[in-house]
Amino acid sequence: MSEKPCPHTGFSSSQQKQWPLLHSQLLGTLELEGMESISESYLKQLSEEISSTIQNSAMSREETKARERIYQHLKHNIEHKLAGSKLHAFGSTQSQTSLGVGDLDLCLVVNGPSPRKILNKIRNILTELEMNEIEVIGRAKVPIIKFKEPETGLPIDISVNNELALYNTELIRSYADTHPMVRNAVLTVKFWASSRGINQAFMGTLSSYAWTLMALAAMQLDPKVQLPNLQKNADKNIIRLDDEYDVGYNSESNFEWNPELDLATSFVAFIHRFVFDWPFEEDVISIRNGGTLSRKDKNWNQGEPEAFDLLPDSLDRRLGLHSMPIEDPFSLNHDLGRVLRPSGYLTIREEFLKAWLGLLKSEPWSELSKKENVSVIEEFDLFEDLRPRAMDEVHALHQEVLDNLSRVEEEGRTFSAQRKSISQAIQFALGKRDTPPQGSIGPEDDRSEEINDSKSQLDDLTSQRDELVGNIIISSPKISETLRQTFDRITEQLDVMNIPSLEREQELASLFLELQSMHPIGKEVDRLNREIHLIKKPLHGNIKHLNKAEKKMKRSLRTNKKEAKKLRREKGRLESWIRIKNGPKKPRKNDRQRGRKHRGPKPSDVKKKMDSGESLSMEDLSALLQHGGVLNMDAKNGNSRQGKRKNKGKSNSSNYQVKRGKRGKGKHNQRRD
Amino acid sequence: MLEVSPEFLVRAILHRRQRLAEMIPKQLESRKDEKEIAEALARDAKQRRDEIKTNLDEFSKQLKKLDEGSPQHEKMLVERDTFIQEAQKSEHEYLENELFRRRSDSRTKRLTHALNDCERSIEYWEGVLDNGFEELLVDATRVKQGGPSSYALSKGAKPERRLKK
Numbered sequence: 049m050s051e052k053p054c055p056h057t058g059f060s061s062s063q064q065k066q067w068p069l070l071h072s073q074l075l076g077t078l079e080l081e082g083m084e085s086i087s088e089s090y091l092k093q094l095s096e097e098i099s100s101t102i103q104n105s106a107m108s109r110e111e112t113k114a115r116e117r118i119y120q121h122l123k124h125n126i127e128h129k130l131a132g133s134k135l136h137a138f139g140s141t142q143s144q145t146s147l148g149v150g151d152l153d154l155c156l157v158v159n160g161p162s163p164r165k166i167l168n169k170i171r172n173i174l175t176e177l178e179m180n181e182i183e184v185i186g187r188a189k190v191p192i193i194k195f196k197e198p199e200t201g202l203p204i205d206i207s208v209n210n211e212l213a214l215y216n217t218e219l220i221r222s223y224a225d226t227h228p229m230v231r232n233a234v235l236t237v238k239f240w241a242s243s244r245g246i247n248q249a250f251m252g253t254l255s256s257y258a259w260t261l262m263a264l265a266a267m268q269l270d271p272k273v274q275l276p277n278l279q280k281n282a283d284k285n286i287i288r289l290d291d292e293y294d295v296g297y298n299s300e301s302n303f304e305w306n307p308e309l310d311l312a313t314s315f316v317a318f319i320h321r322f323v324f325d326w327p328f329e330e331d332v333i334s335i336r337n338g339g340t341l342s343r344k345d346k347n348w349n350q351g352e353p354e355a356f357d358l359l360p361d362s363l364d365r366r367l368g369l370h371s372m373p374i375e376d377p378f379s380l381n382h383d384l385g386r387v388l389r390p391s392g393y394l395t396i397r398e399e400f401l402k403a404w405l406g407l408l409k410s411e412p413w414s415e416l417s418k419k420e421n422v423s424v425i426e427e428f429d430l431f432e433d434l435r436p437r438a439m440d441e442v443h444a445l446h447q448e449v450l451d452n453l454s455r456v457e458e459e460g461r462t463f464s465a466q467r468k469s470i471s472q473a474i475q476f477a478l479g480k481r482d483t484p485p486q487g488s489i490g491p492e493d494d495r496s497e498e499i500n501d502s503k504s505q506l507d508d509l510t511s512q513r514d515e516l517v518g519n520i521i522i523s524s525p526k527i528s529e530t531l532r533q534t535f536d537r538i539t540e541q542l543d544v545m546n547i548p549s550l551e552r553e554q555e556l557a558s559l560f561l562e563l564q565s566m567h568p569i570g571k572e573v574d575r576l577n578r579e580i581h582l583i584k585k586p587l588h589g590n591i592k593h594l595n596k597a598e599k600k601m602k603r604s605l606r607t608n609k610k611e612a613k614k615l616r617r618e619k620g621r622l623e624s625w626i627r628i629k630n631g632p633k634k635p636r637k638n639d640r641q642r643g644r645k646h647r648g649p650k651p652s653d654v655k656k657k658m659d660s661g662e663s664l665s666m667e668d669l670s671a672l673l674q675h676g677g678v679l680n681m682d683a684k685n686g687n688s689r690q691g692k693r694k695n696k697g698k699s700n701s702s703n704y705q706v707k708r709g710k711r712g713k714g715k716h717n718q719r720r721d
Numbered sequence: 722m723l724e725v726s727p728e729f730l731v732r733a734i735l736h737r738r739q740r741l742a743e744m745i746p747k748q749l750e751s752r753k754d755e756k757e758i759a760e761a762l763a764r765d766a767k768q769r770r771d772e773i774k775t776n777l778d779e780f781s782k783q784l785k786k787l788d789e790g791s792p793q794h795e796k797m798l799v800e801r802d803t804f805i806q807e808a809q810k811s812e813h814e815y816l817e818n819e820l821f822r823r824r825s826d827s828r829t830k831r832l833t834h835a836l837n838d839c840e841r842s843i844e845y846w847e848g849v850l851d852n853g854f855e856e857l858l859v860d861a862t863r864v865k866q867g868g869p870s871s872y873a874l875s876k877g878a879k880p881e882r883r884l885k886k
Contacts, residue, residue, distance in 0.1 A: 519864070519868065519870060520873065521870060521873045535722055535725065538734060539733050539737065542737065542741060544832065545828070545831055545832075547741060547835045549838065550845055553842065554856075557727075557731070557734060558859070558860055558861075561727055561730070561857055564722070564861065565865045566864055569864070
């Protein structure tokens with residue numbers, strides 16, 4: 049699809065619609081006023097609205113009780129059946145930073161078999177407990193089992209030996225406990241991110257945990273808040289899991305919330321920081337270091353490609369490492385931003401801008417955090433570039449694509465034949481094939497001839513050598529050695545008490561003379577071996593070269609197949625557009641005749657024959673059977689129910705879908721966070 | 722080794738045999754003398770052993786007739802121990818002499834065989850020198866003509882079969 053992207057930003061027109069503010073900001077046309085433009089009265093009102101929202105969204109006592117009951121039920125059963133295991137709850141519910149939605153995160157700590165085996169055991173236990181939709185995800189970095197509690201439908205994840213998450217939960221809880229306003233400020237950010245659909249790690253945005261860390265880091269960096277760094281100057285507490293981790297922190301602090309600040313000012317400061325001072329250019333978000341840490345010190349450089357480099361057509365590619373780096377406070381090599389996809393990254397930046405503009409416009413909290421299924425999946429108008437074009441132009445384009453496709457396919461056939469021939473030449477040279485390749489192997493033809501010559505010489509020599517070796521069995525050095533030994537035995541001084549028999553003497557003498565005859569044959573074998581070696585050396589060189597040529601050919605074939613696939617898709621797209629523009633198909637003249645399956649005599653003719661008492665041929669009988677027999681013949685006169693039923697399922701050829709998204713991102717594949 | 726002709730080889734064998742044939746008779750004579758001595762020694766030792774054994778048997782019969790614990794019985798018991806020691810010594814001597822006799826006999830026989838073998842061998846190899854080496858050259862000729870060696874034959878690896886492989 050050829051869509052003209054913006055020459056300055058690389059955004060396609062649909063991308064410009066999807067991320068308009070970001071596009072304008074990159075173009076330098078977006079004017080953003082500062083914090084002073086936000087009125088005090090608005091902030092006061094906003095703060096009240098936020099407080100109300102947070103209160104309303106908090107988990108009810110019933111919900112909390114239900115969760116606790118489910119947790120205790122699972123803990124009792126699993127710990128009872130898996131000796132020595134401990135089931136812990138972790139995550140936002142435990143750290144008191146939950147919005148009352150989301151799943152229940154549990155972690156089973158157990159020694160012994162591999163996590164996958166343990167997960168299988170847990171699956172059996174959960175099956176016994178009649179849990180629903182049990183699914184084991186054993187290949188993930190942290191293997192988990194997902195299921196739903198049947199009564200409440202609560203989604204639950206159990207991970208195995210994910211102990212670090214327990215410490216993370218405790219740390220976040222300690223931050224939340226420093227002051228109720230800290231917890232509420234975190235909940236405000238999480239609520240906003242959740243409403244705007246940018247807290248879905250599996251959709252390519254950030255996890256709720258990452259947003260929590262960002263909120264805490266922003267408060268640590270804000271001079272008006274000065275949230276303490278609980279890990280600073282803390283006693284070391286080293287734990288050994290898959291690696292060593294220092295999970296020490298100060299659980300108590302004398303932090304006092306600045307009474308001049310409320311939830312609105314805190315949220316405004318958060319958005320302001322990420323709009324006006326995007327920290328990820330130079331820094332890494334790190335609450336361990338009091339907010340940020342320079343990329344250089346962390347040694348987390350921006351990896352290639354950046355999201356903007358992938359515009360407009362390559363947003364499905366992986367984003368470079370550390371594009372929006374957020375350090376886990378304990379697992380220091382873990383970048384929580386690694387889940388970001390290019391579209392997710394751009395959407396997050398767009399949402400920050402949107403929020404800031406909303407604040408400037410004094411939009412109420414309900415508008416700022418309006419539930420919107422922000423799609424990080426770029427939607428394409430498949431025919432966007434074709435719409436303004438005249439049909440003649442489209443037809444010409446179609447013809448061009450057809451020509452190119454035909455050329456590429458022909459090229460592919462040639463490549464394929466050449467690759468096959470090269471493969472056969474290699475097989476022949478290695479002696480795994482009796483005949484040389486028949487077809488040309490392209491630029492390697494000379495080598496093929498060389499190989500054929502060498503191979504035939506080699507085969508001759510090998511055959512000669514094998515025949516001689518088959519006759520004498522032992523090698524030339526062995527012949528010489530045995531000859532000497534035999535002569536020694538014939539002529540050695542003898543003890544009169546140990547004299548060999550005459551027969552033994554005859555045997556030795558005969559063997560000596562035979563070995564003398566074998567000696568020149570052994571030498572001939574040596575000579576043949578030397579010749580074989582001399583031929584094999586260049587032959588192996590040629591084989592090596594052919595192997596390289598085969599690899600090269602395979603690469604060309606792959607490229608050719610890709611190109612052909614691309615052209616076929618383009619052909620299909622153009623043909624679809626032509627069909628759409630031509631409107632629904634008109635019924636062809638002989639459609640009814642064409643649609644008739646039976647090509648034999650007409651049933652009416654057969655009936656006439658029957659009525660006249662003429663004899664029926666096999667074809668006539670077949671026609672009768674096709675139409676359900678004599679009795680049904682009248683009823684099925686081309687307008688049967690069956691026919692209607694058959695046509696019912698057929699789709700209208702003009703019913704084309706012009707939108708398409710990315711695989712695996714439909715609503716069925718989404719999950720609750 | 723490749724220069725060694727069949728004739729040279731046969732002459733070397735013959736030479737060795739002839740030397741042996743010269744050496745053996747002298748050794749055979751001395752072995753025969755040794756055998757005679759050994760036979761006499763063994764015979765004497767056997768006779769002595771048998772006599773002592775007979776005396777010991779008679780002595781034992783007399784001892785049985787006496788009352789146990791009587792002074793004569795006690796005296797004869799001491800004498801019987803001396804008798805037994807003497808009988809054991811004579812048995813040992815006999816066995817040693819008999820072993821010597823057997824060995825001498827075996828050596829003499831072996832030398833006699835060797836002498837016979839040498840004579841037969843000399844006769845054979847002289848016959849080869851006179852009549853030709855065809856019999857000795859059967860395997861060598863087959864190999865020269867492109868046939869299988871005795872190694873190939875004993876291995877059962879027929880060249881045709883190998884080529885087919």
